[in-house]
Amino acid sequence: MSITQTLQIAWEGLMLNRVRSFLTTLGIIIGVASVIMMLAISAGAEAAIAEQINSLGANLLIVSPIRGVPGASRTMVYEDAEAIAETVSSATSVSAEQNASQTVKGGSTTLEAISILGVTDSFPGVRDYAIGEGRFFTTEENDRGVKVAVLGYGIAQDLFGEESPIGQQITIGSTRLTVIGVMAQKGIVADVDYDGRVYVPIEIVFQKFMPTAIGGDRVRTIYVKAESPEVIESTISQVTTVLAERHDVDPAQPDFTIQTQQDIISTQQATTEAFRDLLGWVAGVSLVVGGIGIMNIMLVSVTERTREIGLRQALGARPRDVQLQFLLEALILSLAGGLVGVLAGVGGSTLFGALGEMRTEIVPLSIPLAFTAAGSVGIFFGYYPATKAAQLDPIVALRHE
Amino acid sequence: METPLIEITDLQKVYGVGDIAVYALRKVSLNIRSGEFAAVMGPSGSGKSTLMNILGCLDRPTDGTYRLDGEDVSHMNRAELAGVRNRKIGFIFQSFNLLPRLSALKNVMLPMLYSDVIMPLEEREILAAEALERVGLGRRLHHRPNELSGGQQQRVAIARALINRPPLILADEPTGNLDTHSSAEIMSLLADLHTQGVTIAMVTHDPERAAQAERVICMRDGQVVSDGRGDRHECLERRS
Numbered sequence: 237m238s239i240t241q242t243l244q245i246a247w248e249g250l251m252l253n254r255v256r257s258f259l260t261t262l263g264i265i266i267g268v269a270s271v272i273m274m275l276a277i278s279a280g281a282e283a284a285i286a287e288q289i290n291s292l293g294a295n296l297l298i299v300s301p302i303r304g305v306p307g308a309s310r311t312m313v314y315e316d317a318e319a320i321a322e323t324v325s326s327a328t329s330v331s332a333e334q335n336a337s338q339t340v341k342g343g344s345t346t347l348e349a350i351s352i353l354g355v356t357d358s359f360p361g362v363r364d365y366a367i368g369e370g371r372f373f374t375t376e377e378n379d380r381g382v383k384v385a386v387l388g389y390g391i392a393q394d395l396f397g398e399e400s401p402i403g404q405q406i407t408i409g410s411t412r413l414t415v416i417g418v419m420a421q422k423g424i425v426a427d428v429d430y431d432g433r434v435y436v437p438i439e440i441v442f443q444k445f446m447p448t449a450i451g452g453d454r455v456r457t458i459y460v461k462a463e464s465p466e467v468i469e470s471t472i473s474q475v476t477t478v479l480a481e482r483h484d485v486d487p488a489q490p491d492f493t494i495q496t497q498q499d500i501i502s503t504q505q506a507t508t509e510a511f512r513d514l515l516g517w518v519a520g521v522s523l524v525v526g527g528i529g530i531m532n533i534m535l536v537s538v539t540e541r542t543r544e545i546g547l548r549q550a551l552g553a554r555p556r557d558v559q560l561q562f563l564l565e566a567l568i569l570s571l572a573g574g575l576v577g578v579l580a581g582v583g584g585s586t587l588f589g590a591l592g593e594m595r596t597e598i599v600p601l602s603i604p605l606a607f608t609a610a611g612s613v614g615i616f617f618g619y620y621p622a623t624k625a626a627q628l629d630p631i632v633a634l635r636h637e
Numbered sequence: 638m639e640t641p642l643i644e645i646t647d648l649q650k651v652y653g654v655g656d657i658a659v660y661a662l663r664k665v666s667l668n669i670r671s672g673e674f675a676a677v678m679g680p681s682g683s684g685k686s687t688l689m690n691i692l693g694c695l696d697r698p699t700d701g702t703y704r705l706d707g708e709d710v711s712h713m714n715r716a717e718l719a720g721v722r723n724r725k726i727g728f729i730f731q732s733f734n735l736l737p738r739l740s741a742l743k744n745v746m747l748p749m750l751y752s753d754v755i756m757p758l759e760e761r762e763i764l765a766a767e768a769l770e771r772v773g774l775g776r777r778l779h780h781r782p783n784e785l786s787g788g789q790q791q792r793v794a795i796a797r798a799l800i801n802r803p804p805l806i807l808a809d810e811p812t813g814n815l816d817t818h819s820s821a822e823i824m825s826l827l828a829d830l831h832t833q834g835v836t837i838a839m840v841t842h843d844p845e846r847a848a849q850a851e852r853v854i855c856m857r858d859g860q861v862v863s864d865g866r867g868d869r870h871e872c873l874e875r876r877s
Contacts, residue, residue, distance in 0.1 A: 238755070241750055245750075252738065352867070429872060461746060464686035544736070547734045547736070547747075548751070549695075549722075550693070550695065550722060550728050550734075551722070551723065551747050551748040551750075551751060551797075552717040552719050552720065552722050552723020552724075552748055552752065552801075553750075553751050554715070554717060554719040554751070555715055555716060555719070557751060558718065629697050631690055631696055634695075634730070634734070
């Protein structure tokens with residue numbers, strides 16, 4: 237018996253109960269659609285995170301001190317940054333950062349507990365952070381500790397509104413500074429609000445905002461920009477060598493850590509991955525439930541059509557002809573469900589993306605994957621009813637009412 | 638001497654084992670020649686249904702041999718038996734057993750679906766139409782079973798039984814669900830087929846129908862108790 241004829245019989249069998257056939261496939265439709273959508277949503281989220289973190293500066297190394305390492309006599313200081321800039325050949329640019337929390341007054345507004353970032357003039361270059369208005373401070377202004385400030389986009393809005401802040405005076409703690417620039421809008425990236433900060437020469441933070449007990453030249457972070465992605469690894473080992481020697485520690489157990497953007501992306505991705513795994517389970521359970529639905533309906537169908545099966549056997553249908561007929565019915569059900577599910581998943585993902593709130597990227601592989609999963613579910617859960625049908629005794633089946 | 642179409646020797650069918658064993662057939666030996674029209678009669682429990690199931694290759698004997706058209710079918714597996722049924726046997730049932738959603742034509746084409754002979758659809762349709770023509774339903778090709786009378790439905794079933802040109806037609810109470818008029822029509826159709834050389838074995842408990850066969854095999858308690866010409870047969874006399 238040819239496969240097209242068997243297909244036709246299977247199709248006719250399903251068309252006997254259109255509504256029932258459709259309802260049976262709902263579980264598969266939901267399962268497949270959710271597989272595609274959850275992959276699209278998490279791929280979208282990952283792409284968005286990677287893009288944001290890369291926007292923090294290309295080929296960036298972030299060096300931070302670790303407190304309490306045995307034998308570490310010093311913490312990281314400004315000279316460490318200068319030493320790296322001088323000796324690490326693959327570093328194109330180095331900046332240091334120390335921060336403080338202060339009250340900021342400007343115009344008629346007072347803002348409490350604002351993060352004041354003392355950085356060097358190379359900061360915008362290292363972090364690929366554009367100036368929105370005015371300019372950043374120069375090397376000379378930095379080294380001499382000239383009292384100038386560059387505002388984050390949000391701070392400029394809060395203090396001066398529509399008015400241009402350039403040339404305005406602000407007071408940080410008890411120090412008066414002149415605003416010379418405003419950073420471009422950046423938003424919140426990896427839990428840091430870049431727009432809610434004020435950038436000043438690091439010397440000012442050392443002189444004005446650091447308690448003497450902490451020491452005037454300690455830095456919280458050193459940023460190193462590597463020449464290219466290929467030299468990131470070698471730059472890390474060079475920086476490690478330089479700092480370990482300066483700090484007099486074992487390079488294998490340093491008193492500092494060096495993070496790359498990839499590390500940060502990986503940390504953030506752990507969240508999306510957990511989310512994706514959860515959705516994956518939901519989708520998987522839905523597919524299994526859909527499969528059980530198919531098995532249930534196929535068993536009902538076999539019982540209802542026992543007499544037909546008996547007749548077909550009498551007319552010469554072999555056990556495997558009967559088995560194939562019912563297996564194909566289950567397969568058609570699940571693949572039809574898979575097809576509708578793919579359309580629903582792609583449509584739903586596109587709609588989500590278009591509506592704005594959530595970025596979605598349809599993963600091309602997810603479509604054949606979901607489709608194959610649906611087909612496998614059909615075969616797996618169709619096998620038992622089909623085999624049951626094939627094993628019916630024709631004499632008993634023909635007598636069935 | 639010509640080989641009989643049906644040749645059964647010491648056929649036994651036993652259900653259960655030991656003390657609870659029930660003998661449905663006890664060493665039945667029987668030949669039916671090609672072209673014969675035989676009626677099988679007997680009260681319920683006589684073993685005639687069991688015999689027909691085995692003759693129809695729907696069931697296998699516990700013991701003994703059954704040769705159909707020269708082929709020993711007593712030890713075949715289910716798939717092989719299905720092939721034999723498709724090629725060698727046409728079934729006519731008491732309750733017609735047509736698929737309600739299919740037209741008369743499609744119902745007649747069913748056995749060709751399971752045939753080893755691959756034929757294009759058009760050719761199969763022509764053959765099915767010819768078969769329906771042969772039973773007098775040339776104008777009812779596209780009617781569904783519920784649009785046909787009982788007699789017409791049974792004729793569709795007969796066309797279906799003939800479609801693969803099997804050497805043997807097995808009819809199980811073919812007029813059991815029909816009124817007198819339709820019964821007479823079906824019997825005359827079977828008689829026509831017989832004169833055209835088709836071998837027919839028919840189970841019936843209606844002596845009038847059995848009398849129309851040329852041979853009546855009477856069964857009781859799993860054995861053949863008489864076998865002979867229909868018009869003066871003791872199985873019939875006892876009942877009438």
